[in-house]
Amino acid sequence: MKLFGSVPSPYVRRIRMLLADTSYEFVNLNIFAEQDRATLIRLNPTRKIPMLVDGDQVIFDSGLIYRYLCQKLQLPALSWPQENQIILINAANDSLVELLICQRSGFDTNDDKLFFNLQRERVAEVLAVLEQQVRDQAFNDWNYAAICLYCLLDWIAFRNLWPLGSFPALQQFLSQNQQQPGVASSDPRQAG
Ligand SMILES: N[C@@H](CCC(=O)N[C@@H](CS)C(=O)NCC(=O)O)C(=O)O
Structure with missing residues (x-):
């Protein structure tokens, strides 16, 4: 493969x-x-x-x-709640990809424009929902949904895409899972 x-x-x-x-x-x-x-x-x-x-x-x-x-x-096949978690993660991830491409195209993505507003609103809302889910222990097991969340959050931190200061549970989730399999070996900061 x-x-x-x-x-x-x-x-x-x-x-x-x-x-x-x-x-x-x-x-x-x-x-x-x-x-x-x-x-x-x-x-x-x-x-x-x-x-x-x-x-x-x-x-x-x-x-x-x-x-x-x-x-x-x-x-293991994903459960419906896990599928929903991944939909949430993908929604924030896709909006952040779009915003990043817009920034690299020379747009100010903080402009009060419908497209940017929709993406920013989606990211803010989804991160707040994920923060609550982590608090509710919905991401306690290291499964594929947790892997997807880790990758989103660490990419946000690596690229400095969104302030995570108001999401303490998400920050804790990141630091708690740094030793999981494949995390260190796939870290973009380590890429030579
Ligand atoms: N739904 C796709 C999304 C993949 C995606 O957006 N990948 C980004 C890189 S993080 C990409 O290839 N972007 C290139 C582009 O948008 O032109 C998946 O889950 O694989």
Whole structure:
């Protein structure tokens, strides 16, 4: 199996952490560099990472990759509450990706514009809901939903995308899980 992605991407990192104890090849792409972008486009018309190549099969999207790996590696299927947790995490993650791309395109994402307001409102609301869920011990087990939350929060911290000061439970969740399998080896700060 080959996983194509980048080191900083939180969507890629969740799969790397999931596969921490599994043998596979990680192909690190810079999707904005010409040659790697050609690889991305050849394999995945959505032009997003990650994608997984297993023999002739190419699987797009971290959610589908999880389902594929569930079958292949007999991982536990997600419960409905876990699926909902991942939907929440993805909603904040997608909005932050959009805001980051807008910033890199030269926009001031703090402008009072509908698109930016919608993304910022979504991120603020979702983080508040996740803070409450962590307080309610809904993320106590180290399962795939917890991995997704860890990857979102650590990416926010790494890229300085959103102040986490008003979310003490989320900050504690991050510091409590630093020793989990695959966390250190997939840390974008360690990438050489
Ligand atoms: N739904 C996708 C989202 C993947 C995604 O947004 N990846 C980002 C990197 S973190 C990306 O490839 N962005 C490139 C772009 O938006 O052009 C998944 O779960 O894999």
